[in-house]
Amino acid sequence: MRNLCMTVSFDGTNYYGFQSQPDGNTIQDHLEEAIRQLTGEKIKIIGSGRTDAGVHAYRQVFNFHTQSAIPLERWCLALNGRLPKDIVILEAREVKPGFHSRHSAKRKTYRYTINANQYPDVFLRHLQLHHPGILDIDAMKEAVTYLIGTFDYTSFASRHSTKQNHVRTIYDAHIEVDRSKCREGHPRDQGVIELFITGNGFLQHMVRIIVGTLLQVGEGKRNPVDIQRILEAKDRSAAGPTAEGKGLMLWNVEYNFMEDKPEPPSFALDEVEEDEADSTE
Amino acid sequence: MRNLCMTVSFDGTNYYGFQSQPDGNTIQDHLEEAIRQLTGEKIKIIGSGRTDAGVHAYRQVFNFHTQSAIPLERWCLALNGRLPKDIVILEAREVKPGFHSRHSAKRKTYRYTINANQYPDVFLRHLQLHHPGILDIDAMKEAVTYLIGTFDYTSFASRHSTKQNHVRTIYDAHIEVDRSKCREGHPRDQGVIELFITGNGFLQHMVRIIVGTLLQVGEGKRNPVDIQRILEAKDRSAAGPTAEGKGLMLWNVEYNFMEDKPEPPSFALDEVEEDEADSTE
Known part of the structure; x- marks a missing residue:
């Protein structure tokens, strides 16, 4: 399994926030649907945190595990072609198995x-x-x-x-x-x-x-x-x-991508481990 | 009759251009309707030129003649309250009777x-x-x-x-x-x-x-x-x-508001006199 980490920019005006909700129409729903269309895999992505309805992201970060062999440099263009115009993936990188968009955020x-x-x-x-x-x-x-x-x-x-x-x-x-x-x-x-x-x-x-x-x-x-x-x-x-x-x-969300695994969590990040999301702005 | 000159900013995404058309939904239509709501007058405004469907304006200029006694400083706020959110009047000034947004443009x-x-x-x-x-x-x-x-x-x-x-x-x-x-x-x-x-x-x-x-x-x-x-x-x-x-x-559209009347027109402006609009971008 590969662990892929991506940076996404979105205009939140027309969405009910980042994280999936029963009512649908979230950024996460659209990202997961684009991945499904591209790879055939039904995947749950992990965001660095939630954002509320109408809130935007210049650089939100998420990761997911995939069996797909698609070369790294082709992911952005392939997913952007399957996403609405107000959601654009800016970067994709392959990360260590232990990387987690929320827990690893500094x-x-x-x-x-x-x-x-x-x-x-x-x-x-x-x-x-x-x-x-x-x-x-x-x-x-x-x-x-x-x-x-x-x-x-x-x-x-x-x-x-x-x-x-x-x-x-x-x-x-x-x-x-x-x-x-x-x-x-x-x-x-x-x-x-x-x-x-x-x-x-x-x-x-x-x-x-x-x-x-x-x-x-x-x-x-x-x-x-x-x-x-x-x-x-x-x-x-x-x-x-x-x-x-x-x-x-x-x-922006900052990471140390050079590390093998997340550092011992600080107090705030420790608590995050117990909870669904750190940021729910 | 007062001659009022205004500067308007608009996001042209959802309009069929500046100038009135049989199909409606132009910037001019909305400006004239806002003036009618405010003063009760059915007025034709004069734009500095046309802009095509989907084209925007940071500072388009138009003028019109009115009987209204509304103080100059109250026009912007009063009209903006009657305009859609993607059309905003930024400035209003009283100009000489001979001022014409198109002919007087430098x-x-x-x-x-x-x-x-x-x-x-x-x-x-x-x-x-x-x-x-x-x-x-x-x-x-x-x-x-x-x-x-x-x-x-x-x-x-x-x-x-x-x-x-x-x-x-x-x-x-x-x-x-x-x-x-x-x-x-x-x-x-x-x-x-x-x-x-x-x-x-x-x-x-x-x-x-x-x-x-x-x-x-x-x-x-x-x-x-x-x-x-x-x-x-x-x-x-x-x-x-x-x-x-x-x-x-x-x-931007530039004028010399200090002049009593338009300068003798240059070649390009001369031709404009015969035609409906100079710019139809």
Whole structure:
């Protein structure tokens, strides 16, 4: 049996999320159907984690075991020809038998995009939360720094989280602002705000609740240091609302493909072993 | 009567072009309907030119005369609330009575986008022509320089062009390459190629035929200097095929809003006076 690992990019607008569901129409369903058409095998793929309905992925990773002898370099083109236009496989590699997209993942990065110009961008409207009100972006930049570290993120997790332990490590969180689409002489055009956040795992709705809270900081309803108090509360009601899914994109999943087998799992990854998925954003 | 001039951005994917047609579902139809809902007036708007089905506009310009006393700053928001999500008005200004979006235009710029990476970009698939084959981008960059000047562009015009005169001036034409989405270590990812072309007017399908011809240069089927021979032929069959509409975007239309009335028209603009529209890309 070969173990194949692939990187897939998808526009989640028209799907009920990554992972298979009774109602169908998920990314996983389409990937498994394309593999079935190509190889004749009925295979269950393993994703690096779930993504919610309407959430996108620039680089989601999955793996599966196959008997197929199709040469590695032909898989992408062959599967892309059998997939809808909003799902594209970007890379395929053969990995060690023990590789597991979820357990072997070292770091994940999400991007959340807020269009803070007065009017939305018609071309990227499916990828951006439009927030026309004036935001204090410097306050938001300060607020994200308080998220970095190892904390119990219960306040930033869905009440429906099935995880026993909500301790995660955020390695990096920062905001970039692109002002290239701002109209000249329009002070209400504040640019496109992108939050990049990297961690060893994310709880259900975690990035979206962080964004909903950051927007309250930007609107002056909270102070940046309130993030510390919210973390300490370990209570979902201490944080802000859950921002819309369409602004969220799984940006990258990092592995060490050179290793023979997964390293001893860290605390967060240990817990993942017990549970179906680490990330359910 | 007030004369209002507006800048509109639209995703042309789901429309039969800018200008009203018997079959309906054009950008103009939706703009006129939104104005009617807002003011009660049945108005014909004047666009800076037509765009074909599936073609987009970052900044299309139109004007119309109205009796409405609605303050200038309220028009954008009021109309955007009555427009579909893929049409957004970005700016509104009051102009002199003699201003005419088509006759008063000084320069127009189009952008054409070719994704020359091995696999398409799922998020921008409605805005890019995907060309996975290897292209000689330097040859394409050289080829576009031969387009700059005042020429008879008959070879680059649709056979259905209704214009008497095909002489136009191209002020600038250049290619930019964005490699930010290229996968590391994948030589077949050549980046996203953007052609920007600025002129005093464009003939029907002109930019798309230029792009179809440039792609043949990139594929090694023609030499860059062939552009000169094609121009001299004044024969549509001398040029390449018409590239898909979805990669084309009306990028900008330039005016001199400080002038009291339009300058004496140049040759190309003179001809426009006789004809319905200058650009029918």
